[in-house]
Amino acid sequence: MRVLVTGMGGHLGTRVAQFLEARPDVEAVAGFDFVPPRRRLQRATFKRVDPRDRDRLVEFVLDFAPTAVAHFGVYEPAARMSPRAAGLSTEECTVNALGAAVRAGALERVVVRSGIEVYGRGPGRPEVPDEQAPLEPTTPFGRTCLEVEAHAAGVARRHDIPVAALRLAPVSGSRAPSPIGRLLRLPAVPVPAFADPPFQLLHTDDAATAMLEAVVRGAEGAFNVVGPGAASPWQAVRLGNRIPVPVVGPGWLVARTVADVAGSPVPPHVLELVRADRVADGARAIEEFELRDMIPTQEVVADLYAWASVTSLPGSGAAEAQTA
16 A cells, blocks of 8 residues: 555654554555654655645645545644634645545545534434434534545545545544643633533544554444543543633633633634533444554543653753753
């Protein structure tokens, strides 16, 4: 296989590239993003390309001629980009990368990142949706994920290529940039005053493993990928020794404004998670991809607060400053 990893500069894309490099049945790995990977890659080729730069993106994909695409060019609002830039970058990356991969003439399979946000929240929706549940997103990121799935499904129909959509729970951890992670790490965290809705998170390594298995197996269809168990806003706040700030009604507008000023923007899909819930049935993915020993949601929450202390090394600038 020759695997193209879109969004390779992100934590998820880089981790998948590392997994692919270790497989003898993968001939070559290549990817692009607007920022370089933050982990060492042994044999993958990376090119720094803005996902909105159509000409450079298409040229890179055509030259590589992938047999498989692991599409992580689905940018979560307020994770690494502003909401507007994230939506535009996702659209441009999806259309141009998949289109160029088809035109290169060797494409055999595609796996795209999606999210359990596609199910939305509200009356009449199942509390724990499986892959057969209606797709009725109620946030901009949910609608973006659904559009990515729809475009990939169109590629599958027109070119008879298996396409899988991994509907991931919010991916988080101490090293992964995520809006829910930033919110929960604030000294004081807004929580619902009269509710404690459950939510699921997904560790980066589990998300990357699911993508690897989907690519290698040539998976087809939709798969919910969620961390075992669940947490809740009040539980997360207690676990991180933060101060809970009960909020009700119009107070959420104030809470969002304060969080934004504190450097933790709260996009609609994260607000929906905190106020309502965000859970799904992940049994199909566990069975199909043989996902074992996945990290439970509460351990992912604990990992959010696992910040290593900074120690000055002998001869470092900090040490020299102290002795001056």
